[in-house]
Structure formats: C-alpha cells, structure tokens
Amino acid sequence: MNKKSKPSAYTLPASQLQKIIDLLHEQGYTVIGPQRQDNAIIYDEITSTDALPAGWTDVQEGGTYQLQRRDDDAWFGYAVGPHSWKQFLFPAKKKLFTIERETFRAQAEPADKTRYAFLGVRSCELHAIAIQDKVFRDGPYADPAYSRLRNNAFFIAVNCTEPAATCFCSSMNTGPGAESGYDLLLTELIDSGQHEFLISSASAKGRALLGKMELPEATPAARERGQELLARAADKMHRRMDAEKARKLLLANPEHPHWQELGARCLSCANCTMVCPTCFCSTVEDVTSLTGDTAERWRRWDSCFTMGHSYIHGGHIRSSGAARYRQWLTHKLATWVDQFGVSGCVGCGRCITWCPVAIDVTEEITKFEPVTQETAA
Ligand code: SF4
Ligand code: SF4
Structure with a gap:
C-alpha cells in the first residue's frame, strides 16, 4: 500500500457495531434495522444490537416463508423479508393536507424531518432505492417528501451471504455484493467462534463516521473470506432471469x-x-371529519x-x-x-x-x- 493511501477495508469486531449505532444516534439519526417480529424478519427502529435477529435465517420458496435457527449467531444471516425500505421513504399511508370548510384554506402537512440510518440494506435493495429515486427524486415530478428523507438518510449496507431460494439478484446484476449507493458496507464473518465484520466506506458521511472508530486494517485473509462468501452466495442462486x-x-x-x-x-x-x-x-x-368542518387528503399505496x-x-x-x-x-x-x-x-x-x-x-x-x-x- 502506498504510504499516503488509506486501507479500503477495516475489521470491526461485532461488539463495536453498537458504537456505530450510538454515533448515529448522537448525530440525530433514527436507526432502523432488521429484527424478528411476528415470525418474520422485518425492519423497525433499533437502539441496540440486541434487537438484531441473531442466529435466525429465513427459508423461502414460492408462497412460503419460515424462520429457522442457524447453527451460528450471525446477525445478518437471512436474505430479505416482507418489508423493504420503501415503507420509510415512501410510506404506505401519508396525509398530504387538511382543508377547512370555513376558510377553504388547505394546510399542507409539515415536512417529515426524520433522518433515517438504515442498517442491513442489501445490494438488491440499494438498486431498488436507486430505481425509486428515478421516479420520486430525479424525474420531472419529484416528490419533495421522498427527496428530503432519501437525501438525509445514511445507508449501512450488508453484503448478502445467505440468499434465499427465491433470490435471483446475481442474474439481474444487482447483487449479492453491494457496489455503490451506501455510506458504509459490512460483510459479516463468523469463523472459529470469532464474530466480526469487514467494513468500508463509500461516501464522505461514511468516512467521517469510520474516522471516529479506531479500527485495524482488514487482513488479506479476512478480505479473501469476504470474497469467498459472496462467490458462494452467487453460486447458491438457482433462479435466474435474463x-x-x-x-x-x-x-x-x-x-x-x-x-x-x-x-x-x-x-x-x-x-x-x-x-x-x-x-x-x-x-x-x-376523508371528512364527523362534524364536516375539515377534510383531509391522504395518499396510500395502490x-x-x-x-x-x-x-x-x-x-x-x-x-x-x-x-x-x-x-x-x-x-x-x-x-x-x-x-x-x-x-x-x-x-x-x-x-x-x-x-x-x-x-x-x-x-x-x-x-x-x-x-x-x-x-x-
Ligand atoms: S396479485 Fe400478485 S401475489 Fe397476489 S396472487 Fe396475483 S401474482 Fe400472486
Ligand atoms: S423479484 Fe423483482 S418484481 Fe419481484 S418483488 Fe423483487 S424486485 Fe419486485
């Protein structure tokens, strides 16, 4: 490595992931991450790594989804559940404005200033967000609410090493490894009882956060293991789409x-x-109030x-x-x-x-x- 260049990947002991969550909270982010609820892995607010679905994986087939115990305690050892990040950036139900009968004045809903940090975003999901950006942020009819939430969000991607049987991202060139669109990227490694992550950054926000951690450079063996896991994940995908x-x-x-x-x-x-x-x-x-004094306009997924x-x-x-x-x-x-x-x-x-x-x-x-x-x- 050149003297001045920085290593592109570091090693993050699993115990240090909490520090990243804490730093994000200090910066005003609401951290959303995977957790086990209602027999599925869904995305919801988390404050501690204790909420992560440690030791669980999802077994999927056409019309079937089941959680099963893994033989290790991986935190991200599953593929994707019924939730996606669109429910935060493009909520399923959103009030647009309220209108008063007396004045006939419309009052727009105040802007949602939440700053989300999404933990555990898969490569296919980063691609999905890039697609929604084309519709809601970068197209001729931009949605200011989407644009604000999306531009303020912090993305911690996790390389996918356990694709489900229903996944076919490798044939769509959208996974299983994340290549862009994230601030930080993790690859989970569990070997010989050691639980750690490869971590790298791809944005100024990500680099600034990593700069607050004192992490050792990843060893060549750890990087190689990360690559092996991704290659194995791609090989596991039997469904394909041209x-x-x-x-x-x-x-x-x-x-x-x-x-x-x-x-x-x-x-x-x-x-x-x-x-x-x-x-x-x-x-x-x-929707009109029972008294008929106000009416609200709501947008909902269709x-x-x-x-x-x-x-x-x-x-x-x-x-x-x-x-x-x-x-x-x-x-x-x-x-x-x-x-x-x-x-x-x-x-x-x-x-x-x-x-x-x-x-x-x-x-x-x-x-x-x-x-x-x-x-x-
Ligand atoms: S609407 Fe979609 S999910 Fe429902 S039965 Fe048809 S193809 Fe399946
Ligand atoms: S496989 Fe394709 S069409 Fe089906 S839910 Fe995922 S992105 Fe949508």
Missing part, C-alpha cells in the same frame, strides 16, 4: 394464451406489489392488481385478472426500461415468496418462449 430476453418476450407477446392461464391463477391480492421494493403506484383518498387502479371515466381499463397481471409483468420487466432506462425488477424474490399461489416470475417468463422441437419433446 432481463433483456424477458423484455423482448413480453413486448412480442401481448396476446399470448399464457396470460389467460396466469389470470386464472392470480387472486389479484396485490401482495406482490406491496412487497416489491420498486413498485410505486399510489392513490389518494379524501396496486395495478386492484380494479379501481385502472378506473377511468366510468369504466375499468383492465377488468380481467389476466389483463392486470399482464400490465404488472410487462411494465415491471419491459416498458419500465423505456420509461426509466432500467428493469423494474432487482431480483429480490419477494413477489415469489409472498404470492399465495406461488406465481414465480422467473418461471412464468419462460412460458412466453417460442416452442421449439427441443422444448416440445
């Missing part, structure tokens, strides 16, 4: 009979869109699977389940690219796990492939 091929297949097949089969299976429950970290549809609802979402001038544009499923998949994997320059899917697998009838996007897409003599045999 994003470019998927796009072409969908654009070429709007009338394919498989849409009817999908429509017959799909319950239009909207689970897939609720758990998807990139889906961004919303609707507005007006889904292209609801009938109401396509209601225009007295009719529903997508009245069948098949039409709604086609809208979702074609937008997510094809026309999203035309709109935003990237696929709307980051391969997190949530829509597969949380679909009650186990519809699997990686499998369904193959049904649109032309039947060749080989596949027909």
Whole structure:
C-alpha cells in the first residue's frame, strides 16, 4: 500500500457495531434495522444490537416463508423479508393536507424531518432505492417528501451471504455484493467462534463516521473470506432471469394464451406489489371529519392488481385478472426500461415468496418462449 493511501477495508469486531449505532444516534439519526417480529424478519427502529435477529435465517420458496435457527449467531444471516425500505421513504399511508370548510384554506402537512440510518440494506435493495429515486427524486415530478428523507438518510449496507431460494439478484446484476449507493458496507464473518465484520466506506458521511472508530486494517485473509462468501452466495442462486430476453418476450407477446392461464391463477391480492421494493403506484383518498368542518387528503399505496387502479371515466381499463397481471409483468420487466432506462425488477424474490399461489416470475417468463422441437419433446 502506498504510504499516503488509506486501507479500503477495516475489521470491526461485532461488539463495536453498537458504537456505530450510538454515533448515529448522537448525530440525530433514527436507526432502523432488521429484527424478528411476528415470525418474520422485518425492519423497525433499533437502539441496540440486541434487537438484531441473531442466529435466525429465513427459508423461502414460492408462497412460503419460515424462520429457522442457524447453527451460528450471525446477525445478518437471512436474505430479505416482507418489508423493504420503501415503507420509510415512501410510506404506505401519508396525509398530504387538511382543508377547512370555513376558510377553504388547505394546510399542507409539515415536512417529515426524520433522518433515517438504515442498517442491513442489501445490494438488491440499494438498486431498488436507486430505481425509486428515478421516479420520486430525479424525474420531472419529484416528490419533495421522498427527496428530503432519501437525501438525509445514511445507508449501512450488508453484503448478502445467505440468499434465499427465491433470490435471483446475481442474474439481474444487482447483487449479492453491494457496489455503490451506501455510506458504509459490512460483510459479516463468523469463523472459529470469532464474530466480526469487514467494513468500508463509500461516501464522505461514511468516512467521517469510520474516522471516529479506531479500527485495524482488514487482513488479506479476512478480505479473501469476504470474497469467498459472496462467490458462494452467487453460486447458491438457482433462479435466474435474463432481463433483456424477458423484455423482448413480453413486448412480442401481448396476446399470448399464457396470460389467460396466469389470470386464472392470480387472486389479484396485490401482495406482490406491496412487497416489491420498486413498485410505486399510489392513490389518494379524501376523508371528512364527523362534524364536516375539515377534510383531509391522504395518499396510500395502490396496486395495478386492484380494479379501481385502472378506473377511468366510468369504466375499468383492465377488468380481467389476466389483463392486470399482464400490465404488472410487462411494465415491471419491459416498458419500465423505456420509461426509466432500467428493469423494474432487482431480483429480490419477494413477489415469489409472498404470492399465495406461488406465481414465480422467473418461471412464468419462460412460458412466453417460442416452442421449439427441443422444448416440445
Ligand atoms: S418484481 Fe419481484 S423479484 Fe423483482 S424486485 Fe419486485 S418483488 Fe423483487
Ligand atoms: S401474482 Fe400472486 S401475489 Fe400478485 S396479485 Fe396475483 S396472487 Fe397476489
């Protein structure tokens, strides 16, 4: 290493992660991290590493999610749960303004000044946030509430070493290792009873925080172990998606009979869109007080699977389940690219796990492939 250059990765003993949480609190951040609630790993406020899901992992398949004990006490030894970080940056329900009957004056909701520090963000989730940035922050109709929360947030990513069976980020080039979009990056290492992390920074905020810790430079062996764990994680992913091929297949097949089969299976429950970290549809609802003196306008998440979402001038544009499923998949994997320059899917697998009838996007897409003599045999 050149005399003046700084090491790119340090070793953080597990016991020191609490110090990072404490420093973030001192800087005014509300720290959100993974924890075990209602038999799932979800994201909620944490003040102590004691709240992390030590020794738990998630076993996922189409329509199935279960927590199981690990044979070690890893804090981040799971993939992703039903929550994503979008619930903090783009809340499921948000009051926009209140209006008084007397004055007919609208009072906008005060800005949410919370500064979030997100602990345990996976690479696929960083990609999902970058996608939502294109819609809510960097596009022509920026949402100031999203932009403020997102720009003020601190991201501590954790490399994913335990992908679920439903994950396919490696084929989408969105994981399992985080490459950008974070302030600090951790890789959890548990070997011979030693529990520690590789830690590095990728922003001035991250470097400033790391500068307050006195950490030794990571050994070549520890770095190598981190790389090995990531390579092993990528190898474990058996589901795959060829994003470019998927796009072409969908654009070429709007009338394919498989849409009817999908429509017959799909319950239009909207689970897939609720758990998807990139889906961004919303609707507005007006609520009047019982006295009729005030009314409020609320924004809440909506889904292209609801009938109401396509209601225009007295009719529903997508009245069948098949039409709604086609809208979702074609937008997510094809026309999203035309709109935003990237696929709307980051391969997190949530829509597969949380679909009650186990519809699997990686499998369904193959049904649109032309039947060749080989596949027909
Ligand atoms: S479409 Fe499914 S796999 Fe892709 S980002 Fe959304 S929830 Fe994850
Ligand atoms: S694809 Fe599955 S999760 Fe999505 S709306 Fe249909 S039944 Fe629900």
